[in-house]
Amino acid sequence: MKTAVLIRDRATSFFLNSVMMVATLLFLVPIYITIVNAFKTKVDILTSPMDLPFDRLTLNNLARNIDSEQFNLLIGYGTSLVLATVTTLLVLITASMFSYVLSRRRQQIGYQYIYLLLLLGMMLPVQAILLPIVKILSLVKLMSTVWGVLLVYIGWYMPFAVFTMAGYIGTISPQLDEAALIDGANEWQIFFKVILPLMGPVIASVAIYIIVWTWNDFVTPFIILGSGDFYTVTMGIYRAIGQYTQRWEDVFAILLFAIGPMIVMFLFMQRHFMSGLTAGALKG
Amino acid sequence: MPKSRINQSSLWRVLLVLPGLAIYLAMIIVPILMCLYLGFFDWNGIRENLSFVGLDNFWRAIIDREFQNSLKTTLFFTIPGTLLVNLLGLFLAILINRPGWLSKFYRSSFFFPVLISTVAIGFIWKALLSYNGMINVFLVGWNLEAIDFLGSVVLAPWAILFVNIWHDVGFIALLYLAGLQAIPKDLYDSAAIDGANSWQQFRAITFPWLAPALTSSVIIIFTAYMRMYDIPFVMTSGGPGGATQTLAIQTIRVAFNQNQFSYGASLAMYMLVLIGVISIVLTHYLRKREDQLIN
Amino acid sequence: MIGKKLIKLVLAIVVLGLALPMGVTAADKQVVWQVWVTPNLNRAFYEDVVKAFQAKNPGITVKIVEANAGNDSTADNYLKLHLAAxxxxxxxxxxxxxxxxxxxxxxxxxxxxxDLKKVVDLQAASYKGKLYAFNNSIQPQGCIYYNKTLWKKAGLTTLPKSWAEFEAACAKIKAAGLVPLITGGEWVAGWDVNMFVSVNLGKNNPNWWTDKYAGKTSFAKTADVTESLDFFTRLVDKGYFNKGAVSTGYADLEQQFLAGKAVMYPMGSWFTAAEAKATKDFDVGVFTFPTKDGKTNMVRTAVYGSSPAVYSKSKVTAEAFKLVKFFVMDPVYGAKFLEADGLYSNLNPPLTYTMSPLQKELGDVVQKAQFRSANLQHMLGSAGAPGIFDKFSSIGQLILASGSASGKKSVDYAMELDDFVASIK
Structure with missing residues (x-):
């Protein structure tokens, strides 16, 4: 009886492992194809898409596409980097302050209305507000500028950041607040000196989300930066690849440039990514 | 407390809240209101004077065949999508919930696509699935008929659904994994002693304990898929013939390409209400279920 | 400590980001020119024009902003956004x-x-009695290019004019194991619909839109519309188009034809510019889209002026108009523009450039055509309903994807078009 169970367990195990292998291939093969074919000549790509012919690899595709008419790598990376870091910084600052008050005062009617208002923003499709946003940005002369996109992002990520951080602050005992209050501190000081230092994990969590989302975002910078002088990586690949589905040697090279940074970041910071992202979602 | 103390307190609170709230109101709430306002007029995006048309735009959406079609398409992506992503995510989470480097490797490979921009994903899969794409190169090489995944009115929606699921399942799997790892082990031990098999253990222990993870996962995917834009836009531009046109794509197209910003605004309002109402109902129901199950 | 270093790095990036130039520094008289960038008309081309213009007009500088054909089919969205901004x-x-x-x-x-005295029939471009742009060029659109080598290989000797002749030619080509027609998805499908219909409708009722707005006719009631869509569907059903047409993009399409993958390629005259530059091993000829009765009609773009136009609220309208005239009428650069896009001059005396054999042949075809009509998207009597081209594209994609197997009949498509026009009033 024990052997039977053992064999059945082994069989199940083998079966499950095979399923996992196939699933893993499904997830990794498209990436593999992109990376590998970026280094092959067009002929090689067409004749044997899956192969990695070490003797015929070329850097030509990459070199040719570093600065094409539609997509200059430096501008793309630069713009995306600035957007991602500055957005994250500003969101963290404004949202943390906001969420502190919201969390501590959640019984008050006024703040409950604000809570509902934030909820509204989480369900909105960004397309719905794009043209009014353009009008608003143009009134303050920020259309087609990086600052304009930043403002939109800060507003856009506010609900997510506030909810996540407010949830976390809820687990910090209010007695700390009271103790500081008795010592004569005002709310501003309580937040910056007592609460904020304790918010490390959730800040890291939110930061990771916002960096990844901003780096990968397409529609908002596409509409606001438009055909201006600056463009993000996502805009760049859309313009560069556009309608070409068959210029493989260029398409894959451009895609490799686009996903390269994420691959590198992922390889080095796997654990942080995965724990940060899931911790945040569950608490929220 | 002395009055001055209370006033000072309120002042600090306002200071803390103001920056975030102000930007949020200016960039999100005000535009929504503007959008709603414009839905009652007939603005075409260029003219400077508008005329009030009342509920015309909203009524027109209801009888508009293209809107009905976009709604159908969006629901096709959302409902099966949410179900499949959650089922597959849970399945994968269970499979990799064991120690060892192999599980870690699996975990990383599922999660990888989540980090890549949907635009890049769209182009990668377009390169694979298009009529002259990599997959068809293989099929033809093996003397099979090439399949037009993206050019067929029947296959294209499934292709788009597949790519979206491929992108998101890793994230959901990790959410469920975190939920699984939070379940106390001794519950399983006592169940095993009582003679329960794996399936019964799953039903009695695992599934109820995953309620919070389920709530989060379902809401996240639901709201995301109702707003789906990038992948169908990049892969098929909503085609062929509108077979993969989601509400989000139609809204932008109507507002920008067809000179009918007011009609687009009314479509956007429908989206907002639809997503809002269903989200609220869904959250309420799932949270209630959570409470029941945890107790 | 890593923490402090990280903060310094982030602050540096923030400062750098905020220091990004946020506006344009004004020069003396600056004209902002929104150019239309396509594979034929690239950025470098426009920059050459600007250099030459600035050399001839000291005191005026030109700044180029791009609207890109890769993003849209016209510059409308770009303009709307910037008007709002x-x-x-x-x-x-x-x-x-x-x-x-x-x-x-x-x-x-x-x-x-x-300067405008040189333009042939200047007032033809007026809209509601006013002139906003002028027709410096003619752009033939209803062209079908064919691979002369493959044409002979299929055993064809004459060029088809009527539907019957066209279908017979396609059948012969297919029997020879070749692909008769190549086309694509997205806007190209809409293009096909537009041409198949316009080539008949344009010559039979050049005031169709005027009648339509007056309620005298409709898409569903117009035989030229429904029968042309039937014809298109028939061609799809018989398998005369390339497989996977719907998911082929415009750029790939052109490449495939030039690589000899199909015998016929319906497209506008700008293709001749690309053809002139391409290396291939066959000659290309051209004829007009087939009509039901065999009378030849060269569908051309007849819009309210082919030249660029000037913004009414521009602060430099005089200088802007100078740039417009230079761009399309200068003997050197005006001709380069025509050459880059395969256009024909509408000036008297005409601007000339060295034409390729195909371009000469096309010029001939235009001259010899019995009719030269406008097209359904833009203008038949009155301006076409805005946004209707998207509907053409949607219909074209459905027809290419499933033919008559979609279950929809031509009259159904026609009714959808009528519904669309009614809904935008």
Missing amino acids: GDAPDVWQNFDIPGFADAGMLWEIPANDP
Whole structure:
């Protein structure tokens, strides 16, 4: 009886492992194809898409596409980097302050209305507000500028950041607040000196989300930066690849440039990514 | 407390809240209101004077065949999508919930696509699935008929659904994994002693304990898929013939390409209400279920 | 400590980011020119024009902003966005004139300008009696190019004029194991619909839109519409189009034809510019889209002016108009523009450039055509309904994807078009 169970367990195990292998291939093969074919000549790509012919690899595709008419790598990376870091910084600052008050005062009617208002923003499709946003940005002369996109992002990520951080602050005992209050501190000081230092994990969590989302975002910078002088990586690949589905040697090279940074970041910071992202979602 | 103390307190609170709230109101709430306002007029995006048309735009959406079609398409992506992503995510989470480097490797490979921009994903899969794409190169090489995944009115929606699921399942799997790892082990031990098999253990222990993870996962995917834009836009531009046109794509197209910003605004309002109402109902129901199950 | 270093790095990036230039520094007279960038008309081309213009006009500088054909089919979206933003360019190119003209956004060009005497039939481009742009060029659109080598290989000796002749030719080509027609998805499918219908409708009722707006006719009631869609569907059903047409993009399409993958390629005259530069091992010929009765009609773009137009609220309208005239009438650069896009001059005396054999042949075809009509998208009597081209594309994609197997009949498509026009009033 024990052997039977053992064999059945082994069989199940083998079966499950095979399923996992196939699933893993499904997830990794498209990436593999992109990376590998970026280094092959067009002929090689067409004749044997899956192969990695070490003797015929070329850097030509990459070199040719570093600065094409539609997509200059430096501008793309630069713009995306600035957007991602500055957005994250500003969101963290404004949202943390906001969420502190919201969390501590959640019984008050006024703040409950604000809570509902934030909820509204989480369900909105960004397309719905794009043209009014353009009008608003143009009134303050920020259309087609990086600052304009930043403002939109800060507003856009506010609900997510506030909810996540407010949830976390809820687990910090209010007695700390009271103790500081008795010592004569005002709310501003309580937040910056007592609460904020304790918010490390959730800040890291939110930061990771916002960096990844901003780096990968397409529609908002596409509409606001438009055909201006600056463009993000996502805009760049859309313009560069556009309608070409068959210029493989260029398409894959451009895609490799686009996903390269994420691959590198992922390889080095796997654990942080995965724990940060899931911790945040569950608490929220 | 002395009055001055209370006033000072309120002042600090306002200071803390103001920056975030102000930007949020200016960039999100005000535009929504503007959008709603414009839905009652007939603005075409260029003219400077508008005329009030009342509920015309909203009524027109209801009888508009293209809107009905976009709604159908969006629901096709959302409902099966949410179900499949959650089922597959849970399945994968269970499979990799064991120690060892192999599980870690699996975990990383599922999660990888989540980090890549949907635009890049769209182009990668377009390169694979298009009529002259990599997959068809293989099929033809093996003397099979090439399949037009993206050019067929029947296959294209499934292709788009597949790519979206491929992108998101890793994230959901990790959410469920975190939920699984939070379940106390001794519950399983006592169940095993009582003679329960794996399936019964799953039903009695695992599934109820995953309620919070389920709530989060379902809401996240639901709201995301109702707003789906990038992948169908990049892969098929909503085609062929509108077979993969989601509400989000139609809204932008109507507002920008067809000179009918007011009609687009009314479509956007429908989206907002639809997503809002269903989200609220869904959250309420799932949270209630959570409470029941945890107790 | 890593923490402090990280903060310093982040602050540096923030400072750098905020220092990004946020505006344009004004020069003396600056004209902002929104150019239309396509594979034929690239950025470098426009920059050459600007250099030459600035050399001849000291005191005026030109700033180029790009609307890209990769993103849209016209510059309309770009212009709308920038109008909303308050920074609309001075010179506008490749956009839908009626909508913007109705909104008062366009500057009326002085019809008595001496340079404009050169334009043949100047008033033909007027919209509601006013002139916002002029026709410096003619763009034949209803062209079907064919691979002369493969044509012979299929055993064909004459060029088809009627539907019957065309179908017979396609059958022969298919029997020879070749692909008769190559086309694509997205806007190319809409293009096909537009041409198949316009080639008949344009010559039979050049005032169709006027009648339609007056309620005298409709898409569903017009035989030229339903029968042309039937014809298109028939061609699809018989398998005369390339497989996977719907998911082929415009750029790939051109490449495939030039690589000899199909015998016939319906496209506008700008293809001749690409053909002239391409290396291939066969000659290309051209004829007009087939009509039901065999009478030849060269469908051409007849819009309210092919030249760029000037923004009504521009602060430099005089300088902007100078740039417009230079761009399309200068003997050297005006001709380069024609050459880059395969256009034919509508000036008297005409601007000439060295034409390729194909371009000469096309010029001939245009001259010899029994009719030269406008097309359904833009203007048949009155301006076409805005946004209708998207509907053509949707219909074209459905027809290409499933033919008659979609279950929809041509009259169904026609009714959808009528519904669309009714809904936008």
